[in-house]
Amino acid sequence: MPDSPLINRLVGALRCLPGVGPKSAQRMALHVLERDREGGRRLGETLVEAVQRIANCERCRDLSEHPLCSRCADRSRDPGQLCVVETPGDVLAIDRGAGYRGYFFVLLGRLSPLDGIGPEHLGLDTLEARLRENEVRELILATGSTVEGQATAHYIAEMAEELDVRVTRIAQGVPLGGELEFVDTPTLAHAFSGRRELG
Amino acid sequence: MPDSPLINRLVGALRCLPGVGPKSAQRMALHVLERDREGGRRLGETLVEAVQRIANCERCRDLSEHPLCSRCADRSRDPGQLCVVETPGDVLAIDRGAGYRGYFFVLLGRLSPLDGIGPEHLGLDTLEARLRENEVRELILATGSTVEGQATAHYIAEMAEELDVRVTRIAQGVPLGGELEFVDTPTLAHAFSGRRELG
CATH class of the missing domain: 1.10.8.420 (RecR Domain 1)
Structure with missing residues (x-):
């Protein structure tokens, strides 16, 4: 030392x-x-x-040095699509590669009753108010594939369905370019049960 | 981004x-x-x-927030031993494990003519003045085993010998606990040519 x-x-x-x-x-x-x-x-x-x-954007809760972050301020995005993610890092990952041009909503966490994290900590009241604006046609749930991420997605889906908003979940399955033998069992099982017709 | x-x-x-x-x-x-x-x-x-x-100790050139670093200010150390190292990290490594209780001198680099680093950049004038104080009985060269580290040790050894100071070099050989098959060839060759009588 x-x-x-x-x-x-x-x-x-x-x-x-x-x-x-x-x-x-x-x-x-x-x-x-x-x-x-x-x-x-x-x-x-x-x-x-x-x-x-740096604080949080008042509209999407992403990290931002302005009250409204640059993504929320960007009027060229599609107001009909709103993608819900857990962290600012998830926003970056999707914006980098997914070809998505809608808006985001950042939970800054996920439901975890054992850690005392409930809906009120994830800004779900803000999200509900946003959905009540009636601009969002599709709410895309891109929370993680962990137990908490799934539970969070489920909770938000129920909320959105009550407000008659269409809800989608990003696909879960084997990663592209992955060798099957190295994919973990739960992922493989999920990919199997979620198989689709070809062509 | x-x-x-x-x-x-x-x-x-x-x-x-x-x-x-x-x-x-x-x-x-x-x-x-x-x-x-x-x-x-x-x-x-x-x-x-x-x-x-944080600047450099005026006596040993180690990083220090005071003009004299705490090691140089520690009067319980043996003034007869002076250990020359390349970096402040080397001081920490030796102080941590070597059971050494003398003083240090930090070169903050090593001779490298191609990069324009000569004796004047390594504080060798300060080191020479220190040796002329006639307190140091043994100068321990603990520069690295790289080509530049060896050249630096050689240069300092010549300087010290002119001043009649005894010079030693830390031992070079196979690391303790190392499997021979994983030791690189130059190290192994060096350890062989530097073999000693047992007992």
């Missing part, structure tokens, strides 16, 4: 980053101090600014 | 950390903003403070 209390504090603070254990934290601290002080200063200032200024 | 310029700036700034590519930088940024703003703020402030306040 470094003898300098300040370096030790830096090593400890770096461990708030995911995947950073004591060894990599020390390597990062020494790297910045020995070789990239300018980068370290910039990272420090940007972090302070980001945690201060 | 996130739509928010500030999040993008944060993702970019995180890449100054070693081993952090675009994907982990994005994961780190989202993690901090979604789940650990307090940790992010602390890391940001500590980084700014550290790059401002």
Whole structure:
């Protein structure tokens, strides 16, 4: 352990980053101090600014430095489609690859009664108000395939059906390009029971 | 890529950390903003403070927030032994495990004429002045086993011998607990040619 209390504090603070254990934290601290002080200063200032200024979009709850995020402010998107995801990272993943041009709604979590996370923590009242605007024709549920993700999707589906909004769920099955022998059993079972007619 | 310029700036700034590519930088940024703003703020402030306040010890060149680092200020160490290493990380490694209780001198690099790094960049004038104080009985060379590390050790050894200081080099050979078949050939050859009498 470094003898300098300040370096030790830096090593400890770096461990708030995911995947950073004591060894990599020390390597990062020494790297910045020995070789990239300018980068370290910039990272420090940007972090302070980001945690201060970035809040959640008032419409979709995604991370945003403005009251309305740039996706919600983008009028060229299709207001008839709304995709519900768990995290801001999910928004990025879908926007990157899915060719989807509707709007998003970010739950910032998933139903988990054991952890005390109920509908009120996921902004479902906001989502319900959004559906009552009668603009959304299709609500696409893209929560995770975990037990909680499925339960969350189920809960939202019931809410949307009461409001007569069409609900879809992204397809679950074997990944593209995956070798069958490496696919886990529950996924394979699900893909089998969900098989479709060809052509 | 996130739509928010500030999040993008944060993702970019995180890449100054070693081993952090675009994907982990994005994961780190989202993690901090979604789940650990307090940790992010602390890391940001500590980084700014550290790059401002941490400089090099005027005696051993190790990283330190004071003019004299805590190791150099520690009068219980043996002034007769001085160990020369390349980086502050090397100091930590030796201090952690080697049972060494002398002082250190940190080169902050190694001789590398092709990169324009000469003796003047490694504080060798400071080291020479230190040896002329006549306190050091043994100069332990613990630079790396790379070509540059060896050349650096050789250069310093010549300097110390001119000043009549005894010079030693840490042993090079097969690592403890290592299976011979996995040891690289140069190391094995070196260990062979450096074999010693038993008992």
